[in-house]
Amino acid sequence: MKxxxxxxxxxxxxxxxxxxxxxxNDMSQEETITPVDYSNIDLKNKTVAVIQTAVKxxxxxxxxxIFGWAGWDVIFPQNRYISLLPNDSVxxxxxxxxxxxxxxxxxxxxxxHTADSVYTFTIPGRVNWVMDKIFNDTLKIDAWPxxxxxxxxx
Numbered sequence: 001m002k003x004x005x006x007x008x009x010x011x012x013x014x015x016x017x018x019x020x021x022x023x024x025n026d027m028s029q030e031e032t033i034t035p036v037d038y039s040n041i042d043l044k045n046k047t048v049a050v051i052q053t054a055v056k057x058x059x060x061x062x063x064x065x066i067f068g069w070a071g072w073d074v075i076f077p078q079n080r081y082i083s084l085l086p087n088d089s090v091x092x093x094x095x096x097x098x099x100x101x102x103x104x105x106x107x108x109x110x111x112x113h114t115a116d117s118v119y120t121f122t123i124p125g126r127v128n129w130v131m132d133k134i135f136n137d138t139l140k141i142d143a144w145p146x147x148x149x150x151x152x153x154x
Contacts, residue, residue: 039152043131044118048106051119051131055139058083059150062138067145082150090123101126111142 038054046054061080066073083091090101104123111118111130121129130142137152 038134039137040135042133044116044133046119048119051106051121052086052088054134055084055131056086058153059139060153061148062151063149065147065149081153088121090127 036050036054041050041054043051043054059082061077061082064075064077066075077094079093079095081093083093085091088104088106090104092099092101101123104121104127106119107122108119109117111120118130121127121131128143129148132140132142134140134152139150139152141148141150
């Protein structure tokens, strides 16, 4: 009978020690959450929610780098604005004309542009964009064979 009682006492003591603070968690300390700097962020390895938050808003189309038969060509569009809306639609304003493209979707998979698995923003028959990164409030979009650069307006 004594060994059975000592096992119960041992289990009781272990339970008391586990409950009362064998751990080092201090409930009085609050977790510090570091805010995300969306003006400089690599988007290729981020979740859809982070990508959507980072890219939504109005952007000015500032540069296209196009790869063609003669190599790279750079175009600086004038009066072209692209709005990436919260419902994943795209509004393009060019010289006063406005075009609204249907709701797109983010698809995870191997990019046809790179060897990486990334989210590709797709509007069927319209765009296949890999949101590459934002640097100094400029969004770089990989739309092979083009690289599109958009400057954040709001």
